[in-house]
Amino acid sequence: MLSAQLECKACGWWTVCGEPELVRRLRAIGMFRRAPEPPEDLVREMLRTNGHRLPCDRCRAPGLSLRDGTEADDAGDWEQVVACEICREPIPAERLEFNPKTKRCAACQTAADRGATFVEPDYCPKCGSIVELRVSRTGGLTRYKLWCTGSPPCRL
Secondary structure (H helix, E strand, O other), X not given: OOEEEEEOOOOOOEEEEEHHHHHHHHHHOOOOOOXXXXXXXXXXXXXXXXXXXXXXXXXXXXXXXXXEOOOOOOOOOOOOOOEXXXXXXXXXXXXXXXXXXXXXXXXXXXXXXOOOOOOOOEEOOOOOOEEEEEXXXXXXXXXXXXXXXXXXXXXO
């Protein structure tokens, strides 16, 4: 599984992301508009060529540097990061040690066991931003329309 460390040279912020989080970040800058589950080699190539466009979560400056999780760490103790498929937070190493094939963190799995349903967001086919369902402001029947949340929003 693909993982990478993203670092901001401007403010010093950094994070470790698994493949689902990397795909989400690339979608936010317009990549993978029509690919619901892009292959790992394509994600790796898009990170290599477009990683400089990723914005920092803290200062919003573009130009995050990328360190691949498969490279040897300076201390030699790089751990594989697996993100929860629902909340996108890293799954603790203890949980992965107990159940290596798990795809959800303990909180999301507990919620799913209790009957909670999780809806995967829809993405705009033009820009890759998340799409919302809104009430159309026309007279007569109530109608719903999909709206792009990108800036500027696309016309669907």
